[in-house]
Amino acid sequence: MTSERLVEVVLPGVVDPEGLQIRYASVPQPGPGQLLIAMEATGVSFAEQQMRRGRYYDQPPFPFVPGYDLVGRVLSTGPGVDPALAGRRVAALVKVGGWASHVVVDAADAVDVPEGLTAAQAETVVVNGITAWQMLHRKARVRSGQTVLVHGASGGVGSVLAQLARAAGVRVIGTASARHHEALRELGVTPVDYRAGEVPALVRELAPGGVDAVFDHVGGRSVIDSWQLLAPGGTLVAYGSASTRDDTGSKQWPVLKILARTSLWNTLPNGKHAYFYNIWAGRALAKDRFRAQLRSDLTEVLAAVDRGEVTARIAAELPLTSAAEALRLAESGTVTGKVVLTA
Template structure:
């Protein structure tokens, strides 16, 4: 591939994975305060899976280039950007646009990737790592000696949640399909089969007084059970709606229902807390503060990786041109970790 030719994946509408299109073009030119990243790794997250179905809460109108995050080297810089950034490896959270060979971003939005972490490893830790870190430390405020329940403990976010929690001295119970249980046990997690076991009964056996936090990416009616599993003073953090992935109704309704429940639960005098985690909360009203928090948290995630507290879980690495295969694999529910896309 010509390094100076832009290659990007376009989502033209609500299509099956084979319906995504490759488009060629000119590499963008950065303006003041901007830079262009030559992508070395991007990935497939639940957000893009929902965008393909037209069900992500605030996705842009079709057609657009998906890609929530990326890692790469700085290719060109615009005016008022330090030229010393050229050639350095950085990570960026972009929400859309990452599935491309070259990505234009604001220089203030990039975070340096430390030496010793490959592009693919770092990619698994950008959106998933920030999400896990903020839910654990900014929302649930976990402490050593506590016990938590992680739904989807084998997934992209779940696997990082598990490792960061254990590094903080927390006991982890994790739901997953039976085929992932041996790996979870080796990681120090007590696994629960969400398909064959009654999760509520099993958690009550393991933690009779309830758990100190539940991290729920499933949503739907099951989020009520997650709330009921909390110990006094416990925290529920909901961060997804996998249960409604294939619904054909309003994409806003599941989120609005959940927000209503969160408001009601927090009004109850039982010392428990509930949050609907939104990675982008606060950006519209305080961009500088949002950027500073993101940079600090992702730096902490990378530091944990360098110290050996966090290991990247890469399900597969596929070239950008095989986006259909990558999406099908990510959506199959058969893999552990993140599907990474390479140039």
């Protein structure tokens, strides 16, 4: 038994970032098939921004500990787990619970982190990297020489997606505010200022015949524009509704509208495809397959970071107890990269 103290951040309800609470408790112990991880880095993603507003479409009831993913060292193992795993640095996708000093996860959900990466570097590409890889290679199935449009190309998922696409030999057009354009050009991305005019018209100037895939986290009207920008045989992958973050009313309705549209579009005889990507899709029906794909895809992304094909963009590192400041910073729209919380 460890004598350390558990520190966790609690989201008590719909509150401003300053309404987050710090809670102390006994460190949990791993059960059969589980690991106890000492968190070294956990991230502030768009999901937490929606959750604190009560706007994430399948968040748990308040109060709960947010934190979509984490990286840390295995402290101890439960029955049925190889004790030799203790001391290894691993990453895990948890959806909630990551904003804590110690986290228990199923051993099957932990992925080894290359020794050449720091915990913070690895953290930037856990949920963001899995999302980007699966949308790019499992949904859109991009090929070298194609052209894709990435909305929010300077954001957490968008920047990883753009770099993975470039590594695959794909031309990338990326929307972002003007202050991020130089950084995108350095990555080989052709930037489009979404504040400078009609995005569809600007994209058509760059790709008159349409693009082979669009990755859209914006939702709302943007999804319709994205579908119309596709070349014959192209693929739309929608994966969020950022434009409705501050709306009131049903948190499921924006997603349901996207699902309805993509279902309808897939019946049209134009060879195009449309998906709403959910990282958890298929887990309930095929858990072993879900886990195998997750481990494989995250391993690929971490290796790409280790090789230098993807740059781990850390916007800021703050201690776990400064979660309110970290969330406020992530929501400000003034930073590039991921805001990381550390133990």
